[in-house]
Amino acid sequence: MDSTTSSSGRQPSTPVFLDGATIASALTAREAVAAMESVLASGFDPEMSAPRTRVETDAGTFMQMPASNGQYVGTKLLTITPRNAGSASPVIQGLYALFGGHDQRPVAVLDGVALTELRTSSVSAMGAMLLASPGPKRLLVFGTGVQAWAHIVAFAELFELDSVEIVGRNLEAAERLVKRTEGIGLAAAVAGPGAVREADLVICATASPTALFEGSMVKASAVVVAIGSHDREHRELDDTLLARATVCVESKDSAGREAGDVIQAMESGAIAGPAQLITLSDLVLKRRKVAADRPAVFKTTGMPWEDLAVATALYEACTRHDY
Numbered sequence: 001m002d003s004t005t006s007s008s009g010r011q012p013s014t015p016v017f018l019d020g021a022t023i024a025s026a027l028t029a030r031e032a033v034a035a036m037e038s039v040l041a042s043g044f045d046p047e048m049s050a051p052r053t054r055v056e057t058d059a060g061t062f063m064q065m066p067a068s069n070g071q072y073v074g075t076k077l078l079t080i081t082p083r084n085a086g087s088a089s090p091v092i093q094g095l096y097a098l099f100g101g102h103d104q105r106p107v108a109v110l111d112g113v114a115l116t117e118l119r120t121s122s123v124s125a126m127g128a129m130l131l132a133s134p135g136p137k138r139l140l141v142f143g144t145g146v147q148a149w150a151h152i153v154a155f156a157e158l159f160e161l162d163s164v165e166i167v168g169r170n171l172e173a174a175e176r177l178v179k180r181t182e183g184i185g186l187a188a189a190v191a192g193p194g195a196v197r198e199a200d201l202v203i204c205a206t207a208s209p210t211a212l213f214e215g216s217m218v219k220a221s222a223v224v225v226a227i228g229s230h231d232r233e234h235r236e237l238d239d240t241l242l243a244r245a246t247v248c249v250e251s252k253d254s255a256g257r258e259a260g261d262v263i264q265a266m267e268s269g270a271i272a273g274p275a276q277l278i279t280l281s282d283l284v285l286k287r288r289k290v291a292a293d294r295p296a297v298f299k300t301t302g303m304p305w306e307d308l309a310v311a312t313a314l315y316e317a318c319t320r321h322d323y
Helices: 018-026 030-043 082-086 111-131 146-158 171-182 193-197 237-244 254-258 262-270 280-284 302-321
Strands: 016-018 053-056 061-070 072-080 093-102 104-109 135-141 161-168 187-189 201-204 223-226 248-249 296-299
Touching: 016 018, 016 082, 016 237, 018 104, 030 111, 030 254, 030 280, 053 093, 061 302, 072 111, 072 302, 093 296, 093 302, 111 223, 111 280, 111 296, 111 302, 135 146, 135 193, 135 254, 146 161, 146 171, 146 201, 146 296, 161 171, 161 193, 171 187, 193 237, 237 262, 237 302, 248 254, 248 262, 248 280, 254 262, 262 296, 280 296
Parallel strands: 016 104, 135 161, 135 201, 161 187, 201 223, 223 296, 248 296
Antiparallel strands: 053 061, 061 072, 072 093, 093 104
16 A cells, blocks of 8 residues: 555545555455345445447447445446457556545545456455355356456355355366466366256356356256456356246346446347346345345445445555554
8 A cells, every 4th residue: 555544544545545455455256245234234326327339449348337325426437348368468557546534535546457356356245145055065167267257256255155166168267267266275176067957046247148058957046146247248058047036136226227237138039027036235225035945146246336336345454454
């Protein structure tokens, strides 16, 4: 953390910069989940959250995600540059600008990619915790990228995992992720889509435009988290699963705009309509119950209020501990 931050906890006169290493060490997934649950418990309504905006550029996409809650306001700024996949530059790059206090001064700038990794995996874990039954779990992960690893780490912190299985199009990438998972003390193996039959927790973190597995294979006690699709055309889950499952989303409004899995299922009739969906707020505030005789799906696209909640918790943790 920048030296302008006082160890006494006083607000700095200039914004501090929280880099990726600081973000990784300052806040656990459990603490990130607690920060977001606290926002929902306070009565904040995600349905009223400002939508993200995007501008298409010569090289890709520029996105902005503003949010306000209490004394803090902030926005995440990201560029998505597909052609960077063949270079040394990351495909996704960004920053988060955080403002606070009665005078709304800028207080911090955060590494946007590191914040997104922590926020995304923590949102998934929060949804899974609210939907899952108690007890040890077999975790199945579709995907071998950055978010697959971030989710393994977060779920290992928040659940008792008996095993982790990895499904990936690239066998070498899947094997590397298995070794990395074994390195943190978990039993791990490469698997195929059929492993979904025995999984208690399923994470879908891919760029697939079509369903990854047959929804009838998912057992009634399982929780499936899908994070990979963010537009109307892409989906990771089929109508069979969405028709069987209790379907939870961050907000009905954002799901109706961005969650291809949900949008396509409503268009086909697999989901009768928005009223059939439950939200994270419903679960945190105990307005709805989860049926025990059917699988549960948590479809997440990410929302600006979540970034703000985690960025605020990071900033306050770093201010307290003088990182």
